[in-house]
Amino acid sequence: MAALESALTYLAANADRFWKALGIHLELAAASLAVAAAVCIPLGIWAARSPAAGNWAMNVIEALRVVPSLAVLILVFPYLGFGARTAMVALSILASPPILVNTYVAYRNIDPAVLEAAVGMGMTPGQILRWIETPLAAPVVMAGIRTAASEVVASATLAAFIGGGGLGEFIVNGLAMNNVGLLLVGGIPVALLALLAEGLLSIPEYVVRRRIR
Amino acid sequence: MTHLEPAIVLDRVSKTFPGAARPAVSECSLTVGAGELVVLLGSSGSGKTTLLKMINRLYEPTSGTIYVNGQDVRAVSAVELRRRIGYVIQQVGLFPHQTVAQNIATVPRILGWDRKRIEERCDFLLELMQLPPEQFRDRRPRQLSGGQQQRVGIARALAADPPILLMDEPFGALDAITRETLQDELLRIQAQFQKTILFVTHDVDEALKLADRIAVMKDGRIEQVGTAIELLHRPATPFVRQLLGADDWLQRLSVVPVRRAMNAEPEVAAASSAQPLPAEASLRDALEALLRSDLKPVPIVDRRGRRVGVVRWEDVRAAAGDPFGQVVSP
Structure with missing residues (x-):
């Protein structure tokens, strides 16, 4: 309880620092997620069109998922040095597998009869992608983004280790100073953010899923 | 069916899939007249679906030419061609996210x-x-x-x-009663709008009921093309005879509509005293009616109750492939 009290005291005295760190944390997470989505959704769609290569690539990616986030950060760090940019690259890499795999699976699993009907009626590949495949694949793709989001929000904490800022700073400092209160200033919001990301992103997913069924 | 404008012409069409030992379709020629309903009948693997899918270019032939309304299908883009041809498949393929x-x-x-x-x-x-x-x-x-x-x-x-409809076993996944209802509705729509329909099925009864003409397929080749009555009466090959079960003629008569054997003679129909039959009735019904009327010509009425023609004993006997030979001659 004493730790929580000291955390609140710290927060009251350093509100500016906290909000700034929270802002950086969210920015970092959102930007990484956006980059990962922008790269992985098209890549996943493309992979779904060439099943042989796609399957092989997905297996490799699934295997790579076991590499922990800290390891990714450490691996990128020597090439890009300190700072938020390095953290963003590492977090984007972390966010990629769930988005890529879900996109691939979503576009692969569209009912072949639906596609045959679409082609048979004279829809162009672009029309089929926009009007048929993407709406049908959307819920699964969004589930992938949701998984990636909670992973990224949690892992963005690690950015502080390489000077990327964010809520991790409090944790790093708390650990260094052996100050549990300071640790909680970073730790509790990160945990809440991860839950919030999961919860908020399941709303649009639910809406899209309902539309399809 | 030479009096009809040809709507679909297949000219020695063959298709060999990459890596396949033998062609899925080989040297198939067929002309479908405008407003005609032609059934491609065969067992699975006979090439009937492959042949159908070459018409709207879901598959491209290895050799041969396909004309739709006089135009080589390769002369227009596949996408444009398909928008002018209705396409119905067994699994329907409705878009689940749309109303x-x-x-x-x-x-x-x-x-x-x-x-x-x-x-x-x-x-x-x-x-x-x-x-x-x-x-x-x-x-x-x-x-x-x-x-x-x-x-x-x-x-x-x-x-x-x-103007053209391609149907690939459209009723194959439905229960028997629903299938019959939809077959009737297809015939009604066909009569009302004179669509040209190419219809794939493995169901002999369905073919006999729906088709103006039937093309029997086996091993990628068209074995015989003809009306239901022609196929029952003069099967070109043992396979056609066996497939249509021409030996079980009484059974077959019960699925061939009487209008296929009808003579368009309204005056004779008007004069006949026998109980009239609806055009949708089977030849077996006609046989019964003939026996009941002492083999006098039986008048046929259309949906609106007009007497449009008659069916005679000779017509039914011919359709059955003359099972009685010379034994009975009224």
Whole structure:
């Protein structure tokens, strides 16, 4: 309880620092997620069109998922040095597998009869992608983004280790100073953010899923 | 059927899939007249679906030429060609995220029809398929029974009023009663709008019931083309005889509609004192009616009750492949 009290005291005295760190944390997470989505959704769609290569690539990616986030950060760090940019690259890499795999699976699993009907009626590949495949694949793709989001929000904490800022700073400092209160200033919001990301992103997913069924 | 404008012409069409040892379709030639309903009949692997899918270029032939309305199908883009040909498949393939109305509107929307015209067309087609528009328009495919789904599938294929309809075992997944109902409705629509229909099935009874002409396929080749009665009466090969079960003639007569053997002689029909038969009745019904009328010509009436023709003893006997030989000659 004493730790929580000291955390609140710290927060009251350093509100500016906290909000700034929270802002950086969210920015970092959102930007990484956006980059990962922008790269992985098209890549996943493309992979779904060439099943042989796609399957092989997905297996490799699934295997790579076991590499922990800290390891990714450490691996990128020597090439890009300190700072938020390095953290963003590492977090984007972390966010990629769930988005890529879900996109691939979503576009692969569209009912072949639906596609045959679409082609048979004279829809162009672009029309089929926009009007048929993407709406049908959307819920699964969004589930992938949701998984990636909670992973990224949690892992963005690690950015502080390489000077990327964010809520991790409090944790790093708390650990260094052996100050549990300071640790909680970073730790509790990160945990809440991860839950919030999961919860908020399941709303649009639910809406899209309902539309399809 | 030389008096009809040819709508679909297949000229020595062959298809060998990459890596396949033998062709899926080989040297098939067939002419389908405008407004004609031709059935491609064969067991699975006979090449009938492959042949069908080459017409709307889902497959490209290895050799040979296909003409639709006099034009080589390769002369236009595949996408444009398909918009002018209705396509119905066994699994229906309705778009699950769209309403019934949106599904039906697919091709009109691509063609850029205005909203009002699309809505009117949609309601018209739903009514045609016996689905009250106000009740079905906004439903999702999963809220429909199998039969209702295929009704929407047919409505969707007819949406832009294509002159030609390709149907790939459209009723194969339906229960027997629903199948019969939809077969009847297809015939009604066919009679009303004179669509050219190429219909694939492995169901002999379905072929006999629906077809103006049947093309029997085996191992990628067309074994014989002819009317139901011609095939039953003069099977060209032992396979055709066996497939149609021409030996079990009484059974076969019960699925061939009497209108296939009817003589368009309204005066004779008007004069006949025998009990009239509806045009949809089978030749077996006709046989019964003939026996009851002491083999006097039986008048045939259409849906509106008009006497349009007669069927005689000789017609039924010919259709049955003359099972009695010379033993009975009235």
